[in-house]
Amino acid sequence: MSKKTINISQLQPEINLPALKALSTLREGACFDRERDCRHPLGIYNLSIGKICAKIEKCAEKLELYWKENRSEKETKPGKTNDDIIDYIELCLYSAAEHVDDIEEIAKTFFRYDRVYASSKNVVLLKKSIKPLRDEISNFANTIKHTHGRIRLYETTFFHSGNSINLLGFFVEGWANGGVGPHPVLHSNGKKVLSITSFLWNILTYLADMSDVLANFLEKIGVCEEEINQKTEERIFASAATKLARLPIYSFDDDHPFNRVKWVFEFSSEVHDEFDSGIYGSLLNRWSKSVHGHFTGYRLFYAGDGTTKTFNLANPTQLQLQHWT
Numbered sequence: 001m002s003k004k005t006i007n008i009s010q011l012q013p014e015i016n017l018p019a020l021k022a023l024s025t026l027r028e029g030a031c032f033d034r035e036r037d038c039r040h041p042l043g044i045y046n047l048s049i050g051k052i053c054a055k056i057e058k059c060a061e062k063l064e065l066y067w068k069e070n071r072s073e074k075e076t077k078p079g080k081t082n083d084d085i086i087d088y089i090e091l092c093l094y095s096a097a098e099h100v101d102d103i104e105e106i107a108k109t110f111f112r113y114d115r116v117y118a119s120s121k122n123v124v125l126l127k128k129s130i131k132p133l134r135d136e137i138s139n140f141a142n143t144i145k146h147t148h149g150r151i152r153l154y155e156t157t158f159f160h161s162g163n164s165i166n167l168l169g170f171f172v173e174g175w176a177n178g179g180v181g182p183h184p185v186l187h188s189n190g191k192k193v194l195s196i197t198s199f200l201w202n203i204l205t206y207l208a209d210m211s212d213v214l215a216n217f218l219e220k221i222g223v224c225e226e227e228i229n230q231k232t233e234e235r236i237f238a239s240a241a242t243k244l245a246r247l248p249i250y251s252f253d254d255d256h257p258f259n260r261v262k263w264v265f266e267f268s269s270e271v272h273d274e275f276d277s278g279i280y281g282s283l284l285n286r287w288s289k290s291v292h293g294h295f296t297g298y299r300l301f302y303a304g305d306g307t308t309k310t311f312n313l314a315n316p317t318q319l320q321l322q323h324w325t
Contacts, residue, residue: 001293006208008241009266010140011282017234018215019045022224023106030223031109031208041106043219045214047103053240059088060243063168063196067247067279070166082301086151088172089196096203097141100134103214110223126217133209143172143186154193154252154297154314160321161288163280169193170253171314174303179310180302186280191253193316198251200244205257207237242274248281249324252316287321 007014023042032172033040069081107126110119117262127297143149154169171193174183182192218224245265249258265283269276276284302311 002009003260003262005262005264006060006205006241007264007266008270009264010238010268011266016233017049017211019047019218020234022215022218025225027225032112033109034149035112036109037268038105038109040157041109044102044106044109048095048099049207049211052092052099052203053236055088055092055095056204056240057243059085059092059196059200060240060247062088063247064243064277066168067166067277072249074231077283082153085168086170089151089199092200092203093137093141093144096137096206097134097316099132099207099210099273103210104128106214107132107217108115117240120221122217122220125220126213129213129216130210132207133213137203139186140172140310143183147174149183149186150303151172152303153301154298154316157296157303158293158319159296160280160293161290163288165280167195167247167248167250167319169195169316171201177310177312179312180308181312182314187253190317192314193252194254194307195248195251195256197244197247198256198322199247199256201263202254202257204240204244205261212287213238245275245283246279248278248279248287249322250287251320251322256320256322258322281321283324286324289323 006016008016011107018290023045026042031041036286062081066081084299108114108117111120111123117123139151150173151170152173154171154244158165158167170183172186173180174186176182176184188194194292210287241263242265249256265275281287296317300311300314
């Protein structure tokens with residue numbers, strides 16, 4: 001089975017969010033936003049994807065600052081940068097989890113009454129298709145929000161082909177074995193530490209997958225005009241992907257989305273600087289193909305609470321460098 005391809009092209013833009021095109025070509029009178037006194041479904045969708053992409057961009061900017069601070073001889077308040085990274089990981093999670101509610105709210109606008117919406121076979125199928133996509137993100141968001149889970153950063157220094165780089169990961173803290181450590185449910189099956197950049201790529205890929213599901217639903221209920229060559233604006237999605245392409249791509253114990261989805265970037269030499277961060281492991285500063293590398297130490301950024309005395313150590317069981325081809 002071939003991989004799904006997401007093409008970020010400045011030369012010949014392609015449709016990566018098919019739901020955006022579908023919602024831009026709705027038939028007159030296809031939705032009941034006026035009768036329900038609610039926002040138009042295209043407006044709901046634009047706000048939802050805009051919020052997710054904006055949070056991913058801000059998190060990517062903080063991560064780029066982190067790598068540039070750690071690369072320079074004189075670091076500038078790395079503690080503040082780490083706190084900002086944690087805040088934006090949480091915001092990315094929350095906005096991605098809320099996207100599920102937004103999709104269901106969009107679906108409601110195509111039914112005059114809630115009882116008709118609830119009994120629709122197409123709605124049941126929509127929710128069934130969404131569930132496997134949302135589960136991991138929803139579990140993380142709910143644990144942080146409702147069970148005092150806290151995001152903790154993990155850092156290790158990696159030497160590879162003459163380059164030295166700090167690799168950053170995270171886990172959600174939980175109580176286990178008489179102390180705090182990686183949450184025993186979220187980080188089961190050996191997935192103790194996750195790569196932050198991999199996680200952000202996963203959220204952006206999730207956004208594209210959810211768009212496929214929503215577009216399929218809209219096609220089934222027949223609310224779009226046929227054979228309309230409607231251009232849609234996906235600039236914010238492409239901008240978020242560009243910000244992530246400036247960062248190192250790797251995974252720890254997590255499954256990197258590049259293993260199942262192929263991301264392709266096409267751009268002219270005029271915009272070369274938009275993709276060039278100078279950071280080892282990024283799109284234009286790729287990992288060496290060398291299989292030799294070593295680590296020197298690791299750091300866990302726990303926070304004391306005044307009473308807890310046991311902090312369980314956490315180390316990833318693997319590192320996978322993702323190579324652009």
